[in-house]
Amino acid sequence: MRGLSPMAQLSEWLSPTKNCLLFSTLQESTFGAVLDMVTDRVSTAALLVLLTHFYKSHYGLFLGLLALDISSHWLQMYSTFLSSKASHKDMGDSKSTLLRLYYQHRFFMGYCAIGAEVAYILLYMLAAEGNIGSPYEVTCRSIGNGTVYGILLAIALPGCAIKQLVNLVQMKTAADVCVNYDYARHNSKAQ
Amino acid sequence: MEDSTIEDSPKQRNWPIYLYIPNIIGYARIIANVAAFGVAFTNKKLFAILYFASFVCDELDGRFARMFNQKSTFGAVLDMVTDRVSTAALLVLLTHFYKSHYGLFLGLLALDISSHWLQMFSTHLSSKASHKDMGDSKSTLLRLYYQHRYFMGYCAIGAEIAYILLYMLAADGNIGSPYEVARHAVAERTVYGIVLVIALPGCAIKQLVNLVQMKTAADVCVRYDTHRYSSKSQ
Numbered sequence: 205m206r207g208l209s210p211m212a213q214l215s216e217w218l219s220p221t222k223n224c225l226l227f228s229t230l231q232e233s234t235f236g237a238v239l240d241m242v243t244d245r246v247s248t249a250a251l252l253v254l255l256t257h258f259y260k261s262h263y264g265l266f267l268g269l270l271a272l273d274i275s276s277h278w279l280q281m282y283s284t285f286l287s288s289k290a291s292h293k294d295m296g297d298s299k300s301t302l303l304r305l306y307y308q309h310r311f312f313m314g315y316c317a318i319g320a321e322v323a324y325i326l327l328y329m330l331a332a333e334g335n336i337g338s339p340y341e342v343t344c345r346s347i348g349n350g351t352v353y354g355i356l357l358a359i360a361l362p363g364c365a366i367k368q369l370v371n372l373v374q375m376k377t378a379a380d381v382c383v384n385y386d387y388a389r390h391n392s393k394a395q
Numbered sequence: 396m397e398d399s400t401i402e403d404s405p406k407q408r409n410w411p412i413y414l415y416i417p418n419i420i421g422y423a424r425i426i427a428n429v430a431a432f433g434v435a436f437t438n439k440k441l442f443a444i445l446y447f448a449s450f451v452c453d454e455l456d457g458r459f460a461r462m463f464n465q466k467s468t469f470g471a472v473l474d475m476v477t478d479r480v481s482t483a484a485l486l487v488l489l490t491h492f493y494k495s496h497y498g499l500f501l502g503l504l505a506l507d508i509s510s511h512w513l514q515m516f517s518t519h520l521s522s523k524a525s526h527k528d529m530g531d532s533k534s535t536l537l538r539l540y541y542q543h544r545y546f547m548g549y550c551a552i553g554a555e556i557a558y559i560l561l562y563m564l565a566a567d568g569n570i571g572s573p574y575e576v577a578r579h580a581v582a583e584r585t586v587y588g589i590v591l592v593i594a595l596p597g598c599a600i601k602q603l604v605n606l607v608q609m610k611t612a613a614d615v616c617v618r619y620d621t622h623r624y625s626s627k628s629q
Binding site: 233234235238239241242245246249250253256257260263264267270271274275278279281282285286288289379382383385386387 | 411412413432433436467468469472475476479480483484487490491494497501504505508509512513515516519520522523613616617619620
């Protein structure tokens with residue numbers, strides 16, 4: 205990630221499909237990458253807002269997921285900027301083992317990200333169809349009944365859960381980057 | 396609010412940045428926000444008190460950072476992120492209390508996220524390219540806006556206050572669209588109404604500025620690419 209152009213950095217986060225289109229048509233642009241990122245953030249946010257309405261008793265869960273999505277992506281973005289400014293030896297390798305594993309397996313990454321989106325959409329569909337109760341009850345019931353939604357949920361939910369875990373870890377490592385950035389600047393001044 | 400441009404050297408070697416006083420105030424602000432939104436549907440007075448407490452923390456952390464020489468990059472980012480999340484949560488609340496107009500508040504949420512995200516990115520790009528490459532892409536409105544920090548503050552605070560007042564009015568039992576509720580409060584000349592009259596113009600200007608900033612930030616992204624390719628071909 206370090207030392208790469210913004211385009212290359214950004215494409216780390218782009219969906220696999222968009223990435224394919226982007227590079228195959230040779231119409232990559234920084235604006236396009238930012239547009240993609242912003243649309244991701246806003247559409248995920250809107251979906252979670254929807255879920256606070258459909259599962260009002262558990263609005264805190266979805267509000268929390270919204271907070272986590274905004275915070276972790278914001279921190280990641282900022283720490284990427286800082287990393288691209290500082291030299292490699294200053295920043296150190298602040299990524300955790302979990303993150304290293306995560307980033308090495310792009311299809312796994314895709315599964316987790318898509319899993320989260322699919323899980324949210326399915327929860328919406330189930331609630332909109334009249335299933336009442338907490339999101340946990342609705343999920344258990346649809347998996348127990350072996351419906352199409354239930355089967356898809358069973359596949360998507362682990363990915364969703366891992367994505368949230370990764371978001372949490374990324375917040376911590378990104379915060380560390382911010383802290384190390386200040387220490388590195390101070391050390392280089394003191395020399 | 397912290398000045399994000401300069402960090403102080405971590406002179407106090409034994410004082411980890413995570414435990415800087417302004418950052419601890421930042422954590423307290425987050426806790427106050429979490430507690431506030433936890434009770435938003437059940438206890439509007441407590442929500443107002445907690446949200447006000449987080450507002451106080453937001454003001455204090457900048458002052459303490461200057462006072463104790465404890466400015467940090469982490470502190471500035473913490474401040475930014477907390478701003479974004481608490482504004483988002485407040486707008487989510489308003490989609491619930493004004494369900495018939497949830498699109499308005501969802502739109503404001505989308506605008507808040509998009510404009511700040513684009514701004515942050517374009518600032519990063521500008522800091523990489525030289526000044527003459529980027530050109531002065533700011534519009535006249537933005538130049539005016541940024542030259543008057545108190546005016547900026549009024550607009551930003553106006554938006555937050557307008558949202559909180561709309562929440563309080565709805566939680567008090569006022570029903571109808573946000574426009575009706577606002578007009579009603581203003582006409583009745585209640586305290587809420589008077590404060591709304593003061594806050595709403597600032598709120599409106601803030602949204603306008605957000606829109607303009609999105610456009611100019613997008614222009615920065617485009618110009619960044621154009622310039623890289625033209626400098627390569629030279």
